[in-house]
Amino acid sequence: MRQYEVTFIVDPVLSGDEVKSTVNTYKKLLEDAGCTIVNLDEMGLRQLAYPINRRNTGVYFCIEFQPTSGEAIDSMELSFRRDERIMRFLTVKLDKYGIKYNDDKRNGRIGSSKKEEVKKEEVKSAKTEKAAPKKEAPKKEETSKKEEAPVAVEENNTPVEKADVTPTDNEGDKA
Amino acid sequence: MASRDDIKFLSNPNIGNNRKKYCRFRKYGIKYIDYKDPDFLKQFVNEQGKILPRRITGNSLKFQRRIATAVKRSRHLAMMPYVTDLLK
Numbered sequence: 001m002r003q004y005e006v007t008f009i010v011d012p013v014l015s016g017d018e019v020k021s022t023v024n025t026y027k028k029l030l031e032d033a034g035c036t037i038v039n040l041d042e043m044g045l046r047q048l049a050y051p052i053n054r055r056n057t058g059v060y061f062c063i064e065f066q067p068t069s070g071e072a073i074d075s076m077e078l079s080f081r082r083d084e085r086i087m088r089f090l091t092v093k094l095d096k097y098g099i100k101y102n103d104d105k106r107n108g109r110i111g112s113s114k115k116e117e118v119k120k121e122e123v124k125s126a127k128t129e130k131a132a133p134k135k136e137a138p139k140k141e142e143t144s145k146k147e148e149a150p151v152a153v154e155e156n157n158t159p160v161e162k163a164d165v166t167p168t169d170n171e172g173d174k175a
Numbered sequence: 176m177a178s179r180d181d182i183k184f185l186s187n188p189n190i191g192n193n194r195k196k197y198c199r200f201r202k203y204g205i206k207y208i209d210y211k212d213p214d215f216l217k218q219f220v221n222e223q224g225k226i227l228p229r230r231i232t233g234n235s236l237k238f239q240r241r242i243a244t245a246v247k248r249s250r251h252l253a254m255m256p257y258v259t260d261l262l263k
Contacts, residue, residue: 009252046254090251
């Protein structure tokens with residue numbers, strides 16, 4: 001069965017109850033037309049990117065539904081056009097990836113597509129990090145061994161040098 | 176004493192070998208572009224809200240087309256502007 005998604009903007013001047021009642025009328029309209037409503041998402045009051053009908057904000061709603069026939073969509077869009085409370089609407093047919101995306105979003109598997117990307121990048125970097133220390137570890141051991149040898153030699157030398165240096169410094173201070 | 180590592184280059188040594196662009200949707204397996212997510216779509220437009228070309232974003236043709244439709248849809252729903260200045 002095909003799945004559609006209609007996003008629409010309700011006039012923000014209306015009170016909370018009026019907004020709810022308008023949404024419910026369209027929900028009922030779809031149900032009466034034999035559609036099964038998958039999800040009703042209230043996206044809330046948002047700032048518009050440009051003014052529509054001299055309004056700068058709008059209440060966004062998104063309904064996902066599965067119609068039995070295309071006529072349901074026609075009647076819904078017609079009533080949207082006639083309704084003054086609806087500022088904009090957009091009906092989109094979802095492909096299988098869209099359905100999956102919305103499903104994942106609802107179940108909190110992804111906050112937004114941005115985060116999804118970040119997560120994947122993190123996983124990748126984690127993998128490289130895991131791989132990297134294994135390669136580095138043996139090298140480090142070799143280098144540390146090399147370093148140890150000269151250091152030991154230096155340690156033998158340093159006390160002698162220090163003994164030489166300290167008296168001269170003191171003499172300089174006294175002078 | 177300045178060792179060999181401390182010497183700085185006069186010009187940026189990475190300037191010649193620019194990194195190869197790639198399609199992030201192919202690389203990370205993103206199959207659906209949501210038109211209701213303007214923050215994500217902002218990455219594909221310039222300051223004036225124009226859609227960036229493929230030669231700059233590096234997207235594959237398939238996903239560039241989908242980006243374009245998603246941006247146009249979100250413009251219709253006033254989530255993104257048709258024309259502005261200083262979007263970013």
